[in-house]
Amino acid sequence: MAKLILNRLSKSFGDGKPAVDDVSVTIREGGFLALLGPSGCGKTTVLRMIAGFEQPTDGAILLGERVLADAGSMVPPERRNMAMVFQSYALWPHMTVAENAGYPLKVRGISGERYRRKVADALATVRLESYAERRPSELSGGQRQRVALARCLVTEPDVVLLDEPLANLDRHLRQEMEETFREFHAMSGATMVYVTHDQSEAMALATDVAVMSEGKLLQIAPPAELYARPEGKLVGGLVGQGAILSVSLPDNAPRSMEWSQLQQVFTETDSTSAIGDILVRPQDVIHDADGIPCRVATILYEGERYALRLTLPDGQVLRAYSREPAAIGSLFPVVIRSAWRL
Ligand SMILES: Nc1ncnc2c1ncn2[C@@H]1O[C@H](COP(=O)(O)OP(=O)(O)OP(=O)(O)O)[C@@H](O)[C@H]1O
Incomplete structure (x- = not known):
């Protein structure tokens, strides 16, 4: 594992204002970065560029020394050792919890004892051991989200990308899942990038918060510093x-x-x-x-x-x-x- 570096990253979708405009961020190995900002500020586009679903128009993304993407080259998503968790969970309805969690291993040709052990470990981490044989339709929203986390753990990713993963849950469940995310971060040791427009969620979870507006990075700092020393009216109004x-x-x-x-x-x-x-x-x-x-x-x-x-x-x-x-x-x-x- 290594530092994830966004170096002067930009993305334009044709004419008009760029969706992401000259964003530079270094996320330390094992760090937990929240990308915070109002709808349309470019945070999902940053995440999709890190995942490899979009190519930067300018600047570069590096994992340690390795260039993952710049305007002229792209490492494909499946060769970045990253996992993405979506708001919609994206679980297979016909598979059991264990089969869903183990799916990325099947795709990679891992089977037998190794497969069983990895799936069991991942389900234990998200406390779903006793639900292994259920189907997603028999689970609550929070439990489905945990299956999605387990599925992302089995591959031991260097980087986990989360796109508003709590947006579909009610307030009570969100708080419970915030705990799960913190545990998940501590146990997996992965570098995490978490997109949200909810400042309290960002402040509660992340080790660093990057505030974006209109494609630009306004400030990046640990939550307590962002709260105590916001730069400018926009950040001041958004945090706390x-x-x-x-x-x-x-x-x-x-x-x-x-x-x-x-x-x-x-x-x-x-x-x-x-x-x-x-x-x-x-x-x-x-x-x-x-x-x-x-x-x-x-x-x-x-x-x-x-x-x-x-x-x-x-x-x-x-x-x-x-x-x-x-x-x-x-x-x-x-x-x-x-x-x-x-
Ligand atoms: N594939 C695309 N083609 C054209 N424009 C796009 C595309 N994807 C995003 N955009 C534009 O880029 C800007 C940033 O979008 P992005 O989805 O990154 O914002 P966001 O901060 O994640 O918003 P939200 O919280 O609503 O998802 C928006 O103006 C959006 O319309």
């Missing part, structure tokens, strides 16, 4: 809960701002300073009689707390949490403990 406020900032404003600096921003409007965006997380908005005089716009009971939308004196919207209920329209002064300049 928060409000983006447009404020006039002093020239020397640091990226991470505290109340002592923010207080000035909200009280002194200096018409000569530049307008900039700051990201404020709801947990950093604290109810305080001496704070900015906001008003409650909406309130939503979330079980353990209330989620508030507050209106700032200039009309912009801020999010906050509160343990106490508050009346809509009432005064709710707040201190902003910290904010991140985007």
